[in-house]
Amino acid sequence: MGAKFMKKFYLTTAIDYANGSPHLGHAYEKVLSDVIVRHRRLLGVDTHFLTGLDEHGQKVQQGARAQGMEPQERCDLIAEEFIVLLDKLRISHDDYLRTTQDRHKRVVRSLLQQLYDRGEIYQAEYSGYYSSRAEQFLQEKDKVDGKWPEIFGEVVEVTESNYFFKLGQYQEWLIEFLLENDDFIQPEFRRNQVLEFLKEPINDLCISRPRERLEWGIPLPFDESYVTYVWFDALVNYVSAAGFGDEGFDSLWPADVHVIGKDILAPPHSVYWPIMLKACELPLPKSILVHGWWMISGAKMSKSTGESVDPLELIDLRGADAFRYFVMREMTVGQDADFSLERFDSRYHADLGNDLGNLLSRILNMTARYCDGKVPEATIAEKPESDLANLWDEAHVGARQLFDEYKFNLGLEKIFVFIRGINRYVEERSPWKLAKSEAVEDRAKLETSLAFIVEALRLGVALLAPVMPGVNDQVNKLLGIAATTLWEDDLVWDHRLAGNSLGPKTILFPRD
RNA sequence: GCCAGGGUAGCUCAGUUGGUUAGAGCAACGGAAUCAUAAUCCGUGGGUCGUCGGUUCGAGUCCGACCCUUGGUACCA
Numbered sequence: 298m299g300a301k302f303m304k305k306f307y308l309t310t311a312i313d314y315a316n317g318s319p320h321l322g323h324a325y326e327k328v329l330s331d332v333i334v335r336h337r338r339l340l341g342v343d344t345h346f347l348t349g350l351d352e353h354g355q356k357v358q359q360g361a362r363a364q365g366m367e368p369q370e371r372c373d374l375i376a377e378e379f380i381v382l383l384d385k386l387r388i389s390h391d392d393y394l395r396t397t398q399d400r401h402k403r404v405v406r407s408l409l410q411q412l413y414d415r416g417e418i419y420q421a422e423y424s425g426y427y428s429s430r431a432e433q434f435l436q437e438k439d440k441v442d443g444k445w446p447e448i449f450g451e452v453v454e455v456t457e458s459n460y461f462f463k464l465g466q467y468q469e470w471l472i473e474f475l476l477e478n479d480d481f482i483q484p485e486f487r488r489n490q491v492l493e494f495l496k497e498p499i500n501d502l503c504i505s506r507p508r509e510r511l512e513w514g515i516p517l518p519f520d521e522s523y524v525t526y527v528w529f530d531a532l533v534n535y536v537s538a539a540g541f542g543d544e545g546f547d548s549l550w551p552a553d554v555h556v557i558g559k560d561i562l563a564p565p566h567s568v569y570w571p572i573m574l575k576a577c578e579l580p581l582p583k584s585i586l587v588h589g590w591w592m593i594s595g596a597k598m599s600k601s602t603g604e605s606v607d608p609l610e611l612i613d614l615r616g617a618d619a620f621r622y623f624v625m626r627e628m629t630v631g632q633d634a635d636f637s638l639e640r641f642d643s644r645y646h647a648d649l650g651n652d653l654g655n656l657l658s659r660i661l662n663m664t665a666r667y668c669d670g671k672v673p674e675a676t677i678a679e680k681p682e683s684d685l686a687n688l689w690d691e692a693h694v695g696a697r698q699l700f701d702e703y704k705f706n707l708g709l710e711k712i713f714v715f716i717r718g719i720n721r722y723v724e725e726r727s728p729w730k731l732a733k734s735e736a737v738e739d740r741a742k743l744e745t746s747l748a749f750i751v752e753a754l755r756l757g758v759a760l761l762a763p764v765m766p767g768v769n770d771q772v773n774k775l776l777g778i779a780a781t782t783l784w785e786d787d788l789v790w791d792h793r794l795a796g797n798s799l800g801p802k803t804i805l806f807p808r809d
Numbered sequence: 810g811c812c813a814g815g816g817u818a819g820c821u822c823a824g825u826u827g828g829u830u831a832g833a834g835c836a837a838c839g840g841a842a843u844c845a846u847a848a849u850c851c852g853u854g855g856g857u858c859g860u861c862g863g864u865u866c867g868a869g870u871c872c873g874a875c876c877c878u879u880g881g882u883a884c885c886a
């Protein structure tokens with residue numbers, strides 16, 4: 298009835314925790330998400346891309362205090378750092394949600410109130426071992442040789458009243474849902490881990506902290522002496538950013554993809570979140586895409602070992618597109634991957650510099666030398682030309698299929714098989730030899746070969762657009778056309794560049 | 810312990826429902842070429858497909874056991 302909102306393809310990343318500077322893992326998740334969204338846009342899909350920052354909680358409060366700042370002040374600084382990273386990475390997000398924004402707090406409180414009114418939330422005593430030095434409750438597993446380690450200082454048994462969300466009653470429903478929707482969690486083996494996790498009974502979820510213990514949070518609407526804790530704050534960002542309660546909500550929610558790391562799959566995104574939505578009578582997201590971790594020499598990255606890689610340095614050194622290419626080319630989505638500067642340089646030099654960048658250099662140069670910088674007409678079509686065209690068909694059909702399946706590493710490999718194929722074609726025709734000939738037919742071959750090389754390069758770069766938007770833009774400018782916007786139009790081999798004046802000789806990926 | 814991923818050329822990885830001499834890129838080596846960022850192209854070498862056993866006419870591909878490695882086992886992307 299009437300004007301209905303068109304449902305957009307709505308993708309979210311996990312929101313980053315405002316407790317430290319961005320590192321490789323943060324950068325990777327953003328790039329992966331951005332590539333998926335750009336891919337959809339190139340397919341003509343209307344998209345909405347959300348990312349953001351999780352600003353509440355004890356660690357943030359403590360971190361601020363340690364630096365003699367107000368929590369909000371420190372969050373503002375960290376938000377700035379993350380936003381700089383997003384810009385540098387050419388992330389094309391539509392919205393940036395910070396959990397301290399009113400639009401978010403309002404929705405969190407509204408959902409909590411609804412659930413409270415419906416009896417989904419109750420108050421109960423919680424007792425456990427509390428370390429005042431660490432300002433947290435400890436688990437049995439924190440014990441060493443049956444005793445609390447020194448670092449926790451004095452540990453006392455404390456009984457505290459808190460609010461709980463009735464999670465447990467939905468366990469059977471959730472298991473059934475996951476069994477029926479086998480593509481809800483991708484890759485599939487991650488779903489199996491969740492089902493395994495759900496074999497044990499799950500407890501109700503403690504969703505509050507008394508304010509005397511944690512001030513930096515969103516107060517419960519039905520009891521202002523508590524703030525809500527972690528997941529009822531953080532997870533809700535996906536619906537609060539979509540404008541829950543507003544007109545446009547249905548045009549975004551349910552989300553199509555939540556992109557997250559494997560560490561926050563079970564239980565937060567695979568258990569708490571679906572159950573929270575179910576209890577709120579909201580539709581569930583279509584899918585959760587779970588990526589792996591970057592390892593450094595096989596070891597997990599962490600700030601504590603000082604081994605973390607600063608993505609900003611790499612971007613400054615090699616450029617955003619090179620960084621994006623590297624992480625998408627090396628990581629099988631869902632698995633872990635190893636990071637090393639040697640591998641980064643190898644990809645940078647071999648794939649980007651030698652195969653792609655050098656190809657651009659030579660075609661720009663040859664066109665300038667042999668054809669006054671104007672793209673000539675293709676007038677003949679012999680075996681080398683049909684071989685190249687066939688290779689293109691194979692490459693783009695294959696790459697598009699692989700991109701659809703989130704197999705970006707394999708898709709990129711396919712594209713570079715094509716790029717290398719163009720170089721092979723260049724050798725086969727050897728325009729520099731043809732240019733020395735006076736024969737009319739050699740002139741035709743020369744012009745045809747340059748036309749084919751330019752066209753093939755245009756297509757290759759169009760296919761790389763989701764991963765390397767900057768290079769796409771730059772190369773297209775040099776070819777005298779606008780950046781690739783729609784694959785349906787731009788992946789067609791049609792020699793549209795004939796007559797265009799090419800730009801000046803350009804080094805895309807300089808050697809040191 | 811339990812669960813899951815991985816274990817294929819020096820390195821990073823592909824290998825569809827089991828089928829002829831196991832593939833790619835990088836690295837190494839030899840050659841061609843000179844338009845180009847000393848880039849490109851052609852060719853060569855290199856693997857008992859973690860181990861043992863089983864099913865089968867036939868297994869990297871299925872089954873079992875074991876070994877190594879990474880991760881999860883309630884709150885670090």
